[in-house]
Amino acid sequence: MLRFIIKRLLLLPLLMLLFTVVVFALVQAPPGDFLTSYVAMLASSGSSMDAAQVEALRQQFGLDQPVHVRYFLWLGSIVRGDLGLSLEYQRPSSELIGERMLVTVLLALFAFAITWIVAIPAGIYSAMHKNTALDYLFAVLNYIGVATPNFMLALILMWVAFSNFGLMITGLFSPAYTQAPWSLGRFLDLLKHIWLPAIVLGVAGTARLTRIMRANLLDELNKPYVVTARAKGMAEWKLVIKYPVRLALSPIISTVGWYLPQLFSGSLIVATVMNLPNIGPLLLRSLIQQDMYLAGSILLIYCMLTIVGTLISDILLALFDPRIQMEGT
Amino acid sequence: MADKIPDANAPPSDLSSKDEDRVSVASNWKLVWWRFRKNRLAVASAIVLLIFYAVVLVPDFFSNQDPEATDAFLAFIPVQGIAFFDKTGFNPSVPDVVGKRNPVTLRMEWVPDETVRIPIAVFVRGYKYKALGLFETDIHLIDAKDPTSKGRPHFLGTDRLGRDQWSRMMFGTRTSMTVGLVAVALSMILGVVLGGISGYFGGWMDMVIQRVIELLQSLPTIPIWLMMTAALPQDWRPEQVFLAITIILAFIGWTTLAREIRGRFLSLREEDFILAAELAGCSHLRIILRHMVPAFTSHIIAASTLAIPVMIISETSLSFLGLGIRPPAISWGVLLQEAQNIQTVALAPWLMSPGLVVIIAVLAFNLVGDGLRDAADPYGH
Numbered sequence: 001m002l003r004f005i006i007k008r009l010l011l012l013p014l015l016m017l018l019f020t021v022v023v024f025a026l027v028q029a030p031p032g033d034f035l036t037s038y039v040a041m042l043a044s045s046g047s048s049m050d051a052a053q054v055e056a057l058r059q060q061f062g063l064d065q066p067v068h069v070r071y072f073l074w075l076g077s078i079v080r081g082d083l084g085l086s087l088e089y090q091r092p093s094s095e096l097i098g099e100r101m102l103v104t105v106l107l108a109l110f111a112f113a114i115t116w117i118v119a120i121p122a123g124i125y126s127a128m129h130k131n132t133a134l135d136y137l138f139a140v141l142n143y144i145g146v147a148t149p150n151f152m153l154a155l156i157l158m159w160v161a162f163s164n165f166g167l168m169i170t171g172l173f174s175p176a177y178t179q180a181p182w183s184l185g186r187f188l189d190l191l192k193h194i195w196l197p198a199i200v201l202g203v204a205g206t207a208r209l210t211r212i213m214r215a216n217l218l219d220e221l222n223k224p225y226v227v228t229a230r231a232k233g234m235a236e237w238k239l240v241i242k243y244p245v246r247l248a249l250s251p252i253i254s255t256v257g258w259y260l261p262q263l264f265s266g267s268l269i270v271a272t273v274m275n276l277p278n279i280g281p282l283l284l285r286s287l288i289q290q291d292m293y294l295a296g297s298i299l300l301i302y303c304m305l306t307i308v309g310t311l312i313s314d315i316l317l318a319l320f321d322p323r324i325q326m327e328g329t
Numbered sequence: 330m331a332d333k334i335p336d337a338n339a340p341p342s343d344l345s346s347k348d349e350d351r352v353s354v355a356s357n358w359k360l361v362w363w364r365f366r367k368n369r370l371a372v373a374s375a376i377v378l379l380i381f382y383a384v385v386l387v388p389d390f391f392s393n394q395d396p397e398a399t400d401a402f403l404a405f406i407p408v409q410g411i412a413f414f415d416k417t418g419f420n421p422s423v424p425d426v427v428g429k430r431n432p433v434t435l436r437m438e439w440v441p442d443e444t445v446r447i448p449i450a451v452f453v454r455g456y457k458y459k460a461l462g463l464f465e466t467d468i469h470l471i472d473a474k475d476p477t478s479k480g481r482p483h484f485l486g487t488d489r490l491g492r493d494q495w496s497r498m499m500f501g502t503r504t505s506m507t508v509g510l511v512a513v514a515l516s517m518i519l520g521v522v523l524g525g526i527s528g529y530f531g532g533w534m535d536m537v538i539q540r541v542i543e544l545l546q547s548l549p550t551i552p553i554w555l556m557m558t559a560a561l562p563q564d565w566r567p568e569q570v571f572l573a574i575t576i577i578l579a580f581i582g583w584t585t586l587a588r589e590i591r592g593r594f595l596s597l598r599e600e601d602f603i604l605a606a607e608l609a610g611c612s613h614l615r616i617i618l619r620h621m622v623p624a625f626t627s628h629i630i631a632a633s634t635l636a637i638p639v640m641i642i643s644e645t646s647l648s649f650l651g652l653g654i655r656p657p658a659i660s661w662g663v664l665l666q667e668a669q670n671i672q673t674v675a676l677a678p679w680l681m682s683p684g685l686v687v688i689i690a691v692l693a694f695n696l697v698g699d700g701l702r703d704a705a706d707p708y709g710h
Binding site: 015018019022023026029030143144146147148149150151152155156158159162163168170258261262264265266268269272273283284287288290295298299302303305306307310 | 544546547548549550551552553555556557559560562638642645646649650651652665668669671672674675678681684687688691692695696
């Protein structure tokens, strides 16, 4: 077990290194360097920067160097934990990202928890009561859930709440806590608001997982060992929960590998629509402002979250199904 | 899915001998079609998709106004409900609307004026357009009977610039449905070539392609897409942006198809008929194109159909965030951008109508794809 995890952990730096290359290529992709557009932006807003300042910034970011040198400069500073300065906010990127990390991770985890809490029982019920009214209802809901884009669902909910109850369900904090520093009160306030965006984020995944769970369990329910147990007079619910569900869960656990990363990156859209302070809107804003180094840093964070999601799924799978470890070694 | 070996000598046993004869001589495609036909929901969805693609071909015919025509005095006109009957019988019409400025908010408020009805009809003359780029015509599917009438029917209201939402939706349909199709076509080409190489030849090429796929699949999709679209130059023409978006979507989209195709190749490679073809001296290309590809075309079509809705949702989301298709080009996502502000939505909920169309389109694609996937295995079950 330990060897398996260590092997996975050793792969991480390599993957992360590959990601930095991709991210850097994207940071460099827009035509012209960002400093030029920054100066142009300043000029259009009335303020300006003198030539010495521009030159100092140019050297600080190594813009006068060839691409590969710039990459290593950038990589070097990232390894040291310095994500650079955001030009727009005039604050270190790590600070900007740091204050939004908790919300980013919590939102995805909540959505994940909601998905499992809803999808697994719904899937089990659907499989055990195949072709009943409720099974059909779940099937219809699943199709609609998969077909509805996240942002559309958020928009509809916001519209219904606003036009019927005059409620603004955007944001994650009550007005009193919006600007306040982190405290227990602020955290509890966060918990009060996070469930709605988490549901919006989790709907499509819930729909999919329900279908997977139902199909897996249906496969198991036809197997002879189930028939034997039933013939021996085992209580139906005990029989199902104890054996087939456990086997049907294994493929579900392997979905964590793509589902958690999907939640992290999908939260970007929900957060933008519902105005949640996670790193998604920050990325969007930095991209629109051409604040490319901040955008690059955020993209790296997303890559990291993706890798962590995959790692968690690997470990869970290894814990749950010992055969996986044997294959891995 | 891969474990079913097509076997022409084993038709389903519950058929009469006459049917059995039909099944045993039917071509693979016929069998797929017969099975698909049985799935009512999938057939209905296929018809919905056909209507969508008709709109894609001639959006002008389905719209009743120039989608770009702005008139600030006609902003935020609500949906005018169609009444099919009046006192004299079947006589479809929409009520005219009259605007009154609210003295407090200074906003135009539109009320339907039931006394003035605008009669509507199908196949009426309106603005001139070139259908399919071939011939000029002015026939539109549905519009006011009298094209010169002052009040215009707005079937889905107007947006903040007084543009007709219904007509814009038709043009948005063209863009969004094409994005899905082109992006999947690109992914399919990449997927067939790279997945084919990977599965047929194996060895180090398989190894490299598999690692590349794994790398691409472990990238966070939405942020990467945003980053790539943000890098597109601002001064590109709409067609260039359109093409770039499809390439960006296909950039990650091909990996799923490539995996699928690789799996097919791997299982087919071991089949006896491939060995026979090799012994008969067929070239690699002939074996692949003549013997292997036809064996899994139906599966590829099913997988592609299921990939299109993913592309459509992605394009819509990107455009909605302002980093996909850009105005003046119209797509469903661009239209939904108008509905970004909740106050606007509360005022003009009809601006969300493109979202409903997205859901219908994605639903239809998923149902057809599921139907095709089940039908693609004609000898299974």
